[in-house]
Each structure stands twice: as C-alpha cells, then as structure tokens.
Amino acid sequence: MGKPKAPAAPDPIKTAAAQSASNRETAITQTGLNAINQYGPTGSVTYKQNGTWADGTPRFEQTTALSPEQQQLYNTGVSTSQNLADVAKTQSGRINDLLGQPFSLDNAAVEGRINELASARLDPQLAKRREQAEASLASRGIKLGSEAYDTAIKQVMEGENDARNQLLLTGRNQAVQEALLQRTQPLNEILALAGGSQVQTPQFGATPQSGVAGTDVAGLINSDYQNKLNTYNQRQSATMGGLFNLGSAALGMFSFSDARLKKNIKPTGEKVGGVRVVEYDRKDTGRHEVGVLAQEVEKKHPKLVEMDPSGYRKVNYPGLMRLGTSAMRRAA
Secondary structure (H helix, E strand, C coil): CCCCCCCCCCCHHHHHHHHHHHHHHHHHHHHHHHCCCEEECCEEEEEEEEEECCCCCEEEEEEEEECHHHHHHHHHHHHHHHHHHHHHHHHHCCHHHHHHCCCCCCHHHHHHHHHHHHHHHHHHHHHHHHHHHHHHHHHCCCCCCCHHHHHHHHHHHHHHHHHHHHHHHHHHHHHHHHHHHHHHHHHHHHHHHHHHCCCCCCCCCCCCCCCCCCCCHHHHHHHHHHHHHHHHHHHHHHHHHHHHHHHHHCCCCCEECCHHHEEEEEEEEEEECCEEEEEEEECCCCCEEEECCHHHHHHHCHHHEEECCCCCEEECHHHHHHHHHHHHHHHC
16 A cells, blocks of 8 residues: 545635536426416416526526406407507697697787676666565665665665676686687697506516526535544544654563564555554563554664564664654655
C-alpha cells in the first residue's frame, strides 16, 4: 500500500455547475407538478408543453376555454359591445359639430323661454284667481268702480305681479338648466356608448402551486469532502500518535522491533526518518501496534539498530523519532 493522499478540494466551478443543474431539474419538476388541468361547469384551464427555451428547459402554455353556454354568452356580449362601438363611432362624428357651436345664454332666449312658461302655466292660474276675486266681490255686493272694488282688485294685481317676479327668478334658472341639458345630452349619450364598448382585460385563474425542495448539491459535495478530510486527518493522527506513543513508552533506548517478531505487516503510507511506518500484530502478545521494522532501519540508520543476545534486532525509537522531527522541521 502507498502513502494515502489527502482528498482533493472540490472544484468550485464544477460544484456551481452541479448545483445549477440540480436547481434547473427541480424547477422543471415543480412546473410539471403545478401545471394541473382544471375543469369546471363554466370552462377549463389546461396546460401543455410548447417547445423549449434556448437552454433546453421545457416551455409551457396555459389555455382557458369556456363551456358552450358560457362561450355563447361571451360571443353575444362581444357582438353587443361591437354594435355599441359602431354606434359610438358614427355618433362621435357629431361631436365636432356640437362643440363647434358656441354656447351662450342670451337674455332674449331666456326671456322667451320664461314667457313660454308663463303662457303655459302661470297665466291660466292668474286669470282663474282674478275671476274668483271678482265673483267674491260681486257676491258681497261690492260694485265695479267703487273704492272697495278698486282696492280689492289692486291687491289681486299686486299678487299677480309678485307671481311674475317669482317666475323670473325661478324661470331663469330652469331656462339655463334646459339649455345646458340640450348642450350636454348628445355628448353624454355618445360617451356612454363609447364606454359600453370598452375592451375587457382577460382574467385567468391562478395556477396551483406545489413545492419541491431543491437539493443542496454544493453542500453535499463539501460535506463529503470534509468527511474524507476528517478521516484522513484521524488516520494520520492515529498512525503518528501510535508511533510516538511506542517511542515514548519504550524501556531504555532500544526496543525489540525485529520483523521476525511481527505478523500481518501492512504499510501505513507514512515514514519517519526516511523509514516506512507499518502496522502489525505482535506474535508473542497478539497486540496490534504501529512501528518500524528493524531490518529496514538498519539499512538506512545502522547506528539506531543493535543485536540483542537473543538474536533479535532492537531499534532506538527515540533517536529515530528525533530524525523524523528534524526532517519535518526542515521541510517546513
């Protein structure tokens, strides 16, 4: 086994592209879920794909259709509005003539109208009132030409005069209102026709919304990277920690580390003092440890290895560790 390498950091450009692709797929899924056809007694709203956008994203269209009965009512309304619009168009040609005539309230016209009102309504009432007054005087024996008769008739005439003055006050206002009505009535009719033929803005029902949570691709990539990096760091710490603990726990300067005393030997990918670090099981105790092989240390640092009378090699772990520490300081 080779020395393990730290995991490579995620490429930000590739991560962003992956996130964008995930967001796009989520949006497409949401659109498909939300484009629900709706049918009711008055009509329907339906959806269908209508090609794609420039980037290949599906494009949809919404169609609103009325029921046959509602469509007939709609067509009738449109036809009626069109008729009103045609009439308004024809009548609007009169506006120029109507507005082209100056509007005035000359005294002659007003007085003429007042006289018309007096002749039609006031004069008959005054004549009847005078007849009643004369009949009353005759019934009381007051003769024509007497002082009492003249006084009574004078009062009647004063009442008539007051009535005519009141007519002048109220009649002038009525005459003005009638003149204004004659002026504005045609314009109001034309404007009403034009207003009745206005175009109505189409109304569409809201599309039901169903949400789909987006996938945090960038977060997953970074989380995976952090997990791998943590695993790598833990392994590094465990490997070097085990080696340092072995060196510090060794009795004396030299400790047995002969390859013949070990089994299940596997390289960790680390080195100390230029000698590879391995993990193994001890043949005598069965314990799993991390260390070096004396035969490999002897080739590179013979002074750090000695032969025990038992015939097995020992390694000066503290000296080897100092070489590793010095090498790390120089590399830094």
